[in-house]
Amino acid sequence: MVKHTVEHIEKIKESMNSEKTLKKMRKYNVNENFFETWSDDMTYILGFLYADGNLDSDKDSYIVTLRLKESDREHLVKIVRCMSRDLPVRKETTKLNGKSYFNYVVYIDRKKIYNDLLKLGLHSNKTFTIRFPDIPKEYVRHFIRGYFDGDGCMGCNSMSKNPRGWTFDICSGSKQFIFDLQGVFMKNLNLNGRIYFDGSMYILIISKQEYLKQIYHFFYNNANLYLQRKKDKFGEFMKIMEPIEIELEVK
Secondary structure, eight states: OHHHHHHHHHHHHHHTSOHHHHHHHTTSOOOTTGGGSOOHHHHHHHHHHHHHEEEEEOSSOEEEEEEEEGGGHHHHHHHHHTTOSSOOOEEEEEEETTEEEEEEEEEEEOHHHHHHHHHTTOOTTOTTTOOOOOOOGGGHHHHHHHHHHHHEEEEESSSSOOGGGEEEEEEESOHHHHHHHHHHHHHHHOOOOEEEEOSSOEEEEEOOHHHHHHHHHHHHTTOOOOOHHHHHHHHHHHHHHHHHHHHHHHO
């Protein structure tokens, strides 16, 4: 595990051109106490990091990395600006199956932030071992929304406009995290979903129409941070539901 972490650090340094560049990153203004105090935005970002963040350290670096695809640059900037007014969001190229893709990434090299995230349950090589963290009840919805924006989807599994074709999915390599999450939904919204293992990931699937409506309001009522394209997808489902509800009221 240590060897993997050190190698990952070296790749990060290489992608940033040099260790000198990495040290320069430490000169930017970053709120190092950001993860000390619970808030809507802090908890959302914590959830997003649980899904898409990486923590790596060696003898002189404590790096938190968050990387999003090119089309989600604006959202990454919003997240970063909650913690820093000038920390840059960098454009990089990732190669996958022989093809090159642009993405945007932020590196935060702050020991205080790194250690606070460790206390909140994040760690290196977290994919298969994370648990749902202990969060004050009023912030739970923001954490789940953040995690959903990183590792969840809302969509229609058919070409019809039937709302029964819509599903809400959240995945994780950690079996315990998904079962924890299932329990949190039951406790907070009194709704249940089924858990499916696809051979590598555990997926919590919720498809009951009334449950999906509950999740929409749970996520987005008075919410500040969210990935717009996923909220829009949820909005498509809500629009489909409107005429059905009106018809039921008339009857």
